[in-house]
Structures are given as structure tokens and as C-alpha cells.
Amino acid sequence: MKKFILTICFLGIYSLTAQNKGKITYRIEVIKDSIEKPFENLENSEAKNMALQMFQDSEPVEGYLIFNDSVSIYNVEPKIDIPGWNNGSDGLIITKSKHNISWSLAGGSSVYFNDLSRDFTITQNEIMGPTVRVIQKPKEWILTEESKVIDGYTCYLATIDKLNDKILKAWYTPEIPVKHGPKGFNGLPGLILEIEDVVFLWKAIKLDFKSPEADDIIEPVEGDLMTKEEFKEFCGDPFGKD
Template sequence: MYKVIFTLVLALASFMGLHAQEFQGMAVYESKTSTSDFKTRMEGNKNMAPDMQKMIEERMKKMFEKTFILNFNKSASIYKEEEKLDASAQAGGGMRMMSSMTGGGGTYYKNVKEKSYTIDKEFMGKEFLIKDSLPNLQWKMEGETRVIGGYTCYKATAVKAPSATDFRNFRPKREEAKKEEDKKESDKPAAEKKTNFLDAVELPKEITITAWYTPEIPVNQGPEGYWGLPGLILEVNDGKTIILCSKVVLNPKEKGEIKPSTKGKVISQKEYDEAVVKKMEEFREMNQGRGGDGGMQIRFGG
């Protein structure tokens, strides 16, 4: 009897400590996006030289495999890519643009109490400070469980519209669209044929998100813009990108600063998306026939 009471008191103390004002945690996430379908698409592009295909594959691998650190407390969090040498620093304009659209760069601050977020992001030489309301995903609780890093996790799913400013959301064009495009290109003179990599992809109307969260860490947080579940989200899978937690430290000796950035031009998510999409279209038009990695740089004015 005394043993049961002691166990309950210990559990309650841990729970209360987790919800104390000074509580803080740190989680490491490994983000990996599959590029196999893009590789297949490039191999079928007769207009792209083999050495260009190999170079793009190597750069994509580096861009789509990243490590992030999430520092969180009971009301806010800040998510940032682990600092390392910028593998795309010497890349051409096209690759620099895609690298800035694969989840890295800047910091992602979420305040779940105020239901707001702030992202500082550099795009094509200009700094932006995106401020907006957190997306309210309609999570559906599933019955499955699994263990991740020693924590019992529960499955939840949601459907959302993908962002056009995150290149990880793009998929290779459907086979029908690909055949139609290839037929049009085959009738053109060699000098006019399109080899821009952006012409090989399209944005789906919606994507299904699968998340695994643990009530054992009862904070309303997760990687990137994910939140809204009764426990820390340890894994997110959108069918193409997997973000998996590899390490969790509760109440670390050295606490990270959890504050939003203040640098950059303040802009809403919608305004930022519109500006980026516009530059993508400019890039597409200005780099036709350059093999998808033209050296031309496009910068925001002002």
C-alpha cells in the first residue's frame, strides 16, 4: 500500500515539475526527404547531361537531410537547424533557391498559448520576419501506439494543404502530364527545349500528415509548425518527409533561449508565400534551357 502511494506521489511530483514555470526541454530531430522519385524523373530526362544529373542528386541529398534542435517549455518553443557548414554556399542560383525552401535556415518560434508563430528567414538575399497565427490542424486520434526513444507514443493524423514555398511538398508530375510535356518538348528545336528542374514537379492539392506524440511529455509542442496534440510530437511523416526525434533532454543544465527573432522585414505568411512564388516563376522563365541550375541569381529589390 505504501509503495503504491509513494509511486503515485513520485509521478505527481514529476508531472508538477514538468509544468513548473522554469521547466524546459530540448529535443533533436532528424529530417529526411525522399528524393528517389526525382532521381527517376531526372534519369528519364534525355535533355539533361549525366554529370548535371549527378551534381543535382548530390546537392539534393545534402539539402534534404538536416538536423534540427527544438528548445521548448510549457508555452513556447524555438526550432532551429543545427549549425554546420553551408553545403549549398557554392551552389548556383537555382540550387540556392531550393535550399532555402527545404525547411532550413532561420528560426521557427511558436507560442502555443497565444497561438502565434514568428519565423526569421532569408530568401534570395533579403531577410524576412514572418508573423502569423498557428495553423489549426484537425487532428484525428488513431488507436495505434509505438515506442520512440523509450517513450510510448500515440498516432494522430490530419490533412492539410501543402505550402508552395516549401520544396519538400512538391512531387514529380504525374505520368500523364509528364508524357504530354515530353511530347511538346520533342517537337521543339534543341535550343528551345526546357531542362529547368522546376518543370518536372507539381504541388499536390493536399497531403496527409501522420504524427506520433507522447503524453509522457505533456507539452503542446512539436517540430516545425506542428503542435496541438496532448504531448510532445516525436515523429511527423507527410508521405515524403520524415522528421524523427533522436534525443530528448528534460530540464537540461544549460537552458536555451526561447524568444522570437526581431530581425527582418515583418510580413504575413500569405505575403511571404506570394513573394516567393513570384520569384520562382521568374526563375523558371529566366533559366529555361540552363539545365535546371543556371548561375543566374534573382534577388528581391529594396
């Protein structure tokens, strides 16, 4: 493992293809094949079947990570509610647009700001009414030697253990030696190009190393600043611990 880590550091420092600023576009979607189909299990409650149906009806969205050597900011494409139209014989009917759970799980209306110099991530959101900013410390990754090539970049697998024996998988490349990634996932020795979070997938689909947005990343300052624990208390922690 020590030899592997030294190799990663060497690649990160000396890679000729390394880029230290830019904009990454991710395609984010539910891995539908990994989720139980609604109404197949007769023991499921109506509420569970409705939730499963939301996952099956979800559509992919895009998320954007803008980064440089020290800071990054991530957000999801703006939510657009487009109603359904039905020009039937009874006249024009407008139906309420469906909620896309992919948009919510990808980050929703939140903004994720990562500052390596201060070793924390700030998440800015307004899901509980007033806008708040939540500080989170770096995540604890498990590095492995498993590798694969993504868009021409050699990537390595890192994981995080979750509840109920679930594992989050991230693929990062030392060839782009910045410790950033989408939605507050960061701290690895290379840019994260792909994440599989149990039933949810982030995949980089566009890498733009000439984006002028990377030269002017502004830290979110609106809203009270609180720790993750304070935020859970503020929300009532309806979903329990991570």
C-alpha cells in the same frame, strides 16, 4: 473518438514520466526510397532530373527544439560549406560544395518560435533579402487512435491532408504534455517525436530534459511582422498555394 481524446488528456495530465521543458534533437533526412530515381524516366526534363539528383545526394542534418510549458523555438544546425579537395597531378583543385536540400527543407536559416499563450507561430527568415517574421495560425490536425512506441514513449498518429492526396503524419506523445514540435508543427496534445512529410522525415534522437536553454527562450524580434498571406504576396508566391 471522444473516449480516445479523454484518454489522451488523462495521460497528458497524470503521466508520471511527464516533462514540460527541455531540448529535443531531431535527425532530419530525405526518404530516398520514396523518390523517383533521376534519369530513369526518359520523359523527364533535365531540370527535373537535376532536382531528383539533389534529393538523392542529400545528407541528414540535425534540428533543435527548445521548449517549456508555453513557448518553444526551433532551428537547424548552421550550414557549413566545405569544398571538395582533389590533390591530383595537376595540383590542388577546390570544387564548390554541393547544396544539401535536407538542410533547406528542414528549416534552413529560418527560426521558428511558437507561443501557446498567443496561439501562433512566428517564422523568422531572410530568404527574400530583408529579414521578416511571418505569423501562422495553428495547423488543423486529424487525430487517430493508431499508436506506436518511440524511445519508450507511447505515441499517437495525427495527420494533415495536403495537395494531390498527400498526407503528413506526426507521432506525438501525451507523456510529454506540451504542444510543441519542429518547424512550426505544433498544437497536438503532446510533444511531436516524429514527422513524415511525404518524402521527408524528422525523428527525435536525443531528449534532454535538463537543458538550461529551456529556461531562457527569447522571441525573435528582428524584421517586419506579417501574415502568411502578406508574406506570399511579398514573395510573389512562386510555388502557388500550399
